[in-house]
Amino acid sequence: MLKSMYAGVSGMRGFQTKLDVIGNNIANVNTVGFKAGRVMFQDILSQTVSGVTSPEDGVRGGVNPRQIGLGVTIGSIDTIHTPGSPMNTNIPTDLRIDGDGFFVVSPNGEDRFLTRAGNFIVDAARQLVTADGFFVLGQDGEPITLDETITAFSIAQNGQIIGVTADGDVDAGSIGIATVVNPSGLEKVGGNLYRMTMNANPDGELEDLFNANDADAGTGAIVTGQLEMSNVDLTSEFTEMIVAQRGFQANTRIITTSDEILQEVVNLKR
Numbered sequence: 001m002l003k004s005m006y007a008g009v010s011g012m013r014g015f016q017t018k019l020d021v022i023g024n025n026i027a028n029v030n031t032v033g034f035k036a037g038r039v040m041f042q043d044i045l046s047q048t049v050s051g052v053t054s055p056e057d058g059v060r061g062g063v064n065p066r067q068i069g070l071g072v073t074i075g076s077i078d079t080i081h082t083p084g085s086p087m088n089t090n091i092p093t094d095l096r097i098d099g100d101g102f103f104v105v106s107p108n109g110e111d112r113f114l115t116r117a118g119n120f121i122v123d124a125a126r127q128l129v130t131a132d133g134f135f136v137l138g139q140d141g142e143p144i145t146l147d148e149t150i151t152a153f154s155i156a157q158n159g160q161i162i163g164v165t166a167d168g169d170v171d172a173g174s175i176g177i178a179t180v181v182n183p184s185g186l187e188k189v190g191g192n193l194y195r196m197t198m199n200a201n202p203d204g205e206l207e208d209l210f211n212a213n214d215a216d217a218g219t220g221a222i223v224t225g226q227l228e229m230s231n232v233d234l235t236s237e238f239t240e241m242i243v244a245q246r247g248f249q250a251n252t253r254i255i256t257t258s259d260e261i262l263q264e265v266v267n268l269k270r
Helices: 003-027 234-266
Strands: 037-043 047-050 066-068 072-079 086-088 095-098 102-106 113-115 152-155 160-165 168-174 187-190 193-195 221-224 226-228
Touching: 003 037, 003 072, 003 234, 095 102, 152 221
Parallel strands: 095 226
Antiparallel strands: 037 072, 047 066, 086 226, 095 221, 102 113, 113 193, 152 160, 160 168, 187 193
16 A cells, blocks of 8 residues: 555544644633643654665765655644733632742642632632632642631732731731642643643652742742633634644545555556
8 A cells, every 4th residue: 555645644633633632722712721732743753765875085975865754643732831811800819820830729638739720719618719619728738718707808919818807907828829840741630720740840749839929939929800811822723723624635635646546556457
């Protein structure tokens, strides 16, 4: 069989994956804290028809290798952690990180997940939780619970929760912010959450939580009354969709042409 036919098949598979990623990006264009993905291609190992010949001064010249490529494969599917646009909500429990840090949440107080989605609420037990009921962890790594004497509160740029009581202002805790060496190494687990991996931080460990607006840790400041929206750029996504569509069509043409050539070979003997 012709190698071009299998090269065309590999191209179709690659562009189909690219369209899958683009479709997911567009579907999450309004998802809070969503980070877009991108597909990077790489060529498959080439078949060497003839090797390299080294040159010799005054005797012969060098000859380059002759190689036939065998198609394309997916090199990586990256998550792009550029900041999304801020959206004003004026809700005091809506938080946005103006920097590279992550909020740390837990479904049970032990397991930890990272998120950039700061649409939090205070539940009936006066706990700061996510929309799915996950605890928002403080700098001490424990769930944040407001005291019953607190009638109102505000959150400072460094994550400190300042409660208002009948006796005046009190320190009600501090929101913990995590830093990640390689954010693209985090694993998406759904629900706007990320799981720590061995390629995100050394040994896959989540280090101690920091205060927000920590210049040394690079956590970034917390902005209240705002949410970080998706970083999906529709203009780029639709452009990439056109490229992927035409690439898919071109590879189907390779298969059709290869099939016509094989048909001519079959018809040599009639």
